[in-house]
Amino acid sequence: MTAASPTAAPSTASTTAAAAEFIDIRQTFGDFTAVDGLNLTVEQGKITTLLGPSGCGKTTTLRMLAGYTTPTSGTIRIAGEDATRLPPEKRNLGMVFQSYALFPHMTVADNVGFGLKLRRVPVEERRKRVADTLDLVGLGHLAGQRPKKLSGGQQQRVALARAIAIRPSLLLLDEPLSNLDARLRVQMRAEIRRIQAETGLTVVLVTHDQDEALEMSDAMVLMRAGRVMQSGSPAEVFPRPANRFVAEFLGYENFVERDGRLLTVRPEHLEISTGPATEGARLALPATVTRVAYRGVDRHIALTTQGTGDEPVPLIAALRADETGPDPRPGDQVTVVARPDRVVELAG
Amino acid sequence: MKARPIAAALAVLGYVVMLVPILFVVGGAFTAGSTLKFPPEGFSVRWFGEAVANESFSQALTSSLLLAVVSTALALAVGVPVALALHRGHIPGRSLLEGLFLSPLVIPELVIGLALYQQLMIGLKQTSFLALLVGHTVLLMPYAVRVTGASLALADQSLEEAARGLGSSPWHAFRTVTLPLLRPGVMSAGLLGFITSFNNVPLSLLLQSRDFGTLPVTMLDYIQQSYDPVIAAMSTLILAGTVVIAVIAERTVGFTKIFGGIN
Known part of the structure; x- marks a missing residue:
């Protein structure tokens, strides 16, 4: 995964590992710029996640890749070929819609076989491939049912099976788990990873859920206002957010300015000391406890510290609830510290 | 459950108001007397x-059925594509266009009728069948556009996109996915259209x-001349025919499904 920042030169080499490439893509709808100078390479056989808040351009990017909308300018390559203006039916991509978009007047098997019929796969082989694909998603027993009779999770699997059955060059998932309840959502993350591993498919996943992105991605691309903010593997991006937007999106909640530099620390990496500053700590801020919230696994301690200006800076420290140690109360004067390797310096 | 005497009384009143006149007509039809x-x-x-033996009635019935079937078919042939264009297309002046196709609901039928009489029958010397066909088709247009449109609004547009993504051409996607989903809406629009045309008096008058005279007009003429039970018998036969159609519709598609497009 190499997603260049919007300012970097577009990659011109179409290497064999690229399943799809976006080169200088811009998409405007009237006055609204949905995608603004996107350069992105989707690598073969991996799960690439487009992550960001609503309106960041992630869904538009996916729809351009699928061919449902044509970019205002720029080039999209699929498997090295220019596909910018290719209609969706000529792209051979499997798409799972947020609403699943199952054909209500067809059985599960007919839904899954729809694309195979269009590809003139002979009846016998078609039947076998439909059965195999349904088995892959664990729904072999529901082949004769209408989609309406199925639960949300089952419908989701049918949509997945329908997209996979055509043996697409790319599998596109648009917020595939957002309509499922929390427990099922976590199950399906692992399930999609398993299916991806078994099939070796290249997957592009759109989500606004950072946990989903972190767990499922080989590569994640954080987007905001039509631009790529940062990209890389979850293990690269999560501990080293490049800017305040990415940091906030990934759950960094403490931002302090020190010597003209913007620093951030995750709540669980802030420690509270009642004594003087620990030796070697990068941050050592005098602070006042404003509120304590018990949350089961941890306690959230809200504090304020003096910033560079007149405004007090709010801080959040998450202490493990079962930890023996300081027991701060509202009004306490404490020192907030963090280990140097926990403090991330942001570009802006 | 709580008893609701007022609601129950209103329901009974409603049934009485709707059913008692029918009872009078049906009862009157079976009389042995001559009034x-x-x-x-x-x-x-x-x-x-x-x-049944009355020739003017059977002729008028044929005329009415022909007119209702052809005008309904024409209204659907124009109205369904219009509904599609209004809901799916990005056309300028959309609401204006929709208003145009719904306007026959508010324009007095006598005005439409008079205009067609002047222009088509007097001006262009066309037959009364053609004038009636045009009139009824215009009259049914709002049903075709509105009812089909309502069922179209229920058909998620991503369904067509899904079909495209799986390899369908736009036409194939429309034919295999959108059209089947539209069927209940088209059926209910057709049924409503047929009934509206069949019952229409002002335009036909x-x-x-x-x-060329339609059945309601012929029956109206008949009543003005002779007030005998034949007219009640004819009404009863029409009622029976309607019930049969309703039963067939219920058995084959289901009423709830046919009218599901409206709600």
Whole structure:
């Protein structure tokens, strides 16, 4: 995964590992710029996640890749070929819609076989491939049912099976788990990873859920206002957010300015000391406890510290609830510290 | 459950208002006497025999059925694509266009009828059938556009996109996915259209001729001349025909499904 920042030169080499490439893509709808100078390479056989808040351009990017909308300018390559203006039916991509978009007047098997019929796969082989694909998603027993009779999770699997059955060059998932309840959502993350591993498919996943992105991605691309903010593997991006937007999106909640530099620390990496500053700590801020919230696994301690200006800076420290140690109360004067390797310096 | 005496009373009143007049007509049709009266004097089915044997009635029935079927088909042939364009296309002046196709609902039928009479029958010397066909087709347009549109609004547009993504051409996606989902809406629009055309009086009254009269108008003429039970027998036969159609519709597609497009 190499997603260049919007300012970097577009990659011109179409290497064999690229399943799809976006080169200088811009998409405007009237006055609204949905995608603004996107350069992105989707690598073969991996799960690439487009992550960001609503309106960041992630869904538009996916729809351009699928061919449902044509970019205002720029080039999209699929498997090295220019596909910018290719209609969706000529792209051979499997798409799972947020609403699943199952054909209500067809059985599960007919839904899954729809694309195979269009590809003139002979009846016998078609039947076998439909059965195999349904088995892959664990729904072999529901082949004769209408989609309406199925639960949300089952419908989701049918949509997945329908997209996979055509043996697409790319599998596109648009917020595939957002309509499922929390427990099922976590199950399906692992399930999609398993299916991806078994099939070796290249997957592009759109989500606004950072946990989903972190767990499922080989590569994640954080987007905001039509631009790529940062990209890389979850293990690269999560501990080293490049800017305040990415940091906030990934759950960094403490931002302090020190010597003209913007620093951030995750709540669980802030420690509270009642004594003087620990030796070697990068941050050592005098602070006042404003509120304590018990949350089961941890306690959230809200504090304020003096910033560079007149405004007090709010801080959040998450202490493990079962930890023996300081027991701060509202009004306490404490020192907030963090280990140097926990403090991330942001570009802006 | 809590008893709701007022609601129950209103429901009963509603049934009475709707059903009692029908009862009078049906009862009157079986009279053995020679005037239209309720309660009927004795029991006989001879008025049904006369109604069926009445040549002007059977001719008018054929005319009415022909007119209703053709005008409904025409209204659907125009209205369904219009509904599609209004809901799916990005056309300028959308609401204006929709208003145009719904306007026959508010324009008095006599005005439409008079205009067609002047222009088509007098001006262009066309037959009364053609004038009636145009009139009824215009009259049914709002049903075709509105009812089909309502069922179209329920059909998620991503379904067509999904079909495209799986390899369908736009036309194939429309034919295999959108059209089947549209069917209940088209059926209900067709049924409503047929009934509206079949029952129409004002337009038919203005545009009829000696060669071509619809059943309601012919029956109206008949009542003005002779007030006998034949008319009640004819009404009862129409009622029976409607019930049969309704039962068939319920058995084949289901009423809830046909009218599901509206709600």
